[in-house]
Amino acid sequence: MSETSQVTASAPVSPGRAKFLRFLVRDAGVLLALVLITVFFSATAPYFATSGNALKIFVQIAINTVLAAGMTFVILTGGIDLSVGSVLALCTVVGATVMIDESLSPGVAILLALLACMATGAVCGFLNGWISTRWKIPSFIVTLGMLNMAAGAARVVSDNSTITGLPQSFVDFGNLIIGGFLPSIFLIAVLVIAAGWFVLRFTVFGRMIFAVGTNDEAVRLSGHNPDFYKIAAFIISGLTAGIAAMVYLLRLNIGSPIAGVGYELNAIAAVIIGGTSLSGGKGSIIGTLVGACILQVLSTGLQLLGVGDNFKPIVIGLVIVLAVILDAYREKLLKVIR
């Protein structure tokens, strides 16, 4: 075993430089990839490097970024949440139903809709977390069940039809581009990411999320209840699904029981490309934002290059697999640097 010698890690590089190298390998890698992809498409794809296109990309990544922010918490604890797409669908119909209630003034209706979305998402998230920890069932299975249940519930609530007629002020806010460059819904996504970043980096709760994902048994034997943090992560994922549902309503102005199909996979892809480890304990939510950007830049860029809709998923799929392969190498590199 490696626990042999009395000679201890005389680090191959000085601590300060090691820190910088670690930053480069762990955090800057994805960012560099995003920059390279962007430069590539700017040079090759017509219209890519225009402000109009940039705005479009910002608008398009908002929903996925919000979902992926919550997903990051779950994956950091070592779980997975497959239900966020259909929980989003359920939340859009719940939110839209509340919002079109004519007995309420638009302001109150919008606020209530937001609360209803977040509450619905939180309840779904709680059930995911509670069931999987209480009966020790892999979250993959539990959230697969929730994916179906929430999709069904969305049809029941909406009577299987789309809900339209949202308040005009709400629709206007969704179309708002602040200062001519910052779409309102992208701002929401950035705020969610910022909140997640703050929690993960600066709070005791965030530290515990990482610790639980690293070794939940050690956390338990250190005098904590790891299940609490796992359930909390699922509730956060549910909450962000609720917020993402509001973003969906802002962007598309309809509540739809068939919204969000496949969104969970995009969210997971953003998290993984962003460098968060599927086995938990390692990763960053800033990486998740970058991962979401990479996915959308690729998708838009390929489209502008004239790559057909049939080939696009093949390229994106390859990129996801490549990201995970690179991640394995990154771990090796990090070990050498430490």
Added chain:
Amino acid sequence: MDAILSLEGVGKIFPGAVALSEVSLSIARGETHIILGENGAGKSTLIKLLAGIYQPDSGSIAFNGQPYRPKTPHDAQLSGIRIVHQELNLLPYLSIAENLMLENLPRRAFGIVDGKALNSRAVALLNEVGLDIDPRTRVEALGVAQMQLVEIAKALSNDSKLLVLDEPTATLTPPEIERLFAIIKRLKAKGVTIIYISHRLHEVFEIGDRVTVLRNGKLVATRDLQGLTVPDLVRMMIGRDIADEYGFDASIVPGTVALSVANLKRSTETPAISFAVRHGEILGVAGLVGSGRTEAMRALFGADPKLDGVVEIDGKPVAIAAPKDAVRHGLSLLTEDRKGQGLLLDMAVDKNITITDLGKVSRNGLLNRRAEAAAANDLVGQLRVKASSIEQAVRNLSGGNQQKVVLAKWLFRGTSTLILDEPTRGVDIGARREIYQLLWMLAAAKKGIIMVSSDLPELMGMCHRIIVFSKNKIVGDVPRAAFDQEHILSLAYQEYVRP
């Protein structure tokens, strides 16, 4: 000498640790060669090199006169070297026969498994190791000793030239050990070369021809066993006599009872046990692996469920349903499995230390990184943890330093009674001494200390009192004045040898 296996200047380096350096060794054809060494001396690394799990960083290995460079365990098997690892590698839900023949299942047309041939061949192999059991039995239904024998039978299934046994007796009872030795002798008579790794010194004389001792990754010596004594081997293993290693502090007098456990019952099958530890006392817990020592400590700590029992701290009964209750009442548990249960391996030293009480380095749920770093640096300095910085991942620390981090995390929390399960396993000698010193410091500070260990000399050197487990029962409570290795060992075996 006709060498079947020879190593020339073999070395293996891990990040931050030299696991093996310049090891040169010849194994003669047909001999039983013992390899001795403390935990962390490099025995496991050596085996993993032979098994193709690791590749050497320097030097060369020759097997049967040919260069031997296995890239995978499969390569090693093909060349005729079979290894029975300490951790058994059987597939629990398959039958014994399927496990035995897994690499070469007898087949009929269309790749259908030939059940008849499978079972008859399995019976033949089981006979070789003296195991009379239906080969269709699923492995999960077997006891550890039987699994061990199945592993050996499996190793024999491919007509191996060289059999490596890694601490095969660690979990066996004396009658089972006797049977294993009979099998080893029979194999030797058939001309099989055997490398036998152990740290049980007494048993190696019965089966070994020659012995090689490793220490800190280096080869100390290779000798004929004939003419050597146990103290000789000890001296070779640790480099000096052991008398002064523990530093028993006679000035510390145990005070009032810190923790008492009455009628602790883990399950309907296990007997109720009671014991107590005083403030300032180091209480030893002896017993064989699997005798219920670890399980009792885990149940006491709330890590595993218990049926019944009263735990009192300073005379007051406390309810412990989960580890968090135990921790709240000032108990600490250093687990036997340091990496799996004690540490957040991929997280930094400071984060491992503060995990027991983040409230101390935070306000309103917000971490104060500066206070955290200060507290961690403080403990790292106090315990002399050798790390490049508190931001180093504990994965890359040596065993001894990892153990110090576990101790540091409990010191950070503040504790009244520490339960230490195998605190020096896999810890090098230097760090081991420092851990002993730390325990004396804690005892002087009136902490109660419960020390579970398989290393009897260690318990006899460190403890005021030793309680002995045998088959889940506490069969003895031996005061320091009456310490005697033979006596304690016979107590530990007591419940197993009785008919």
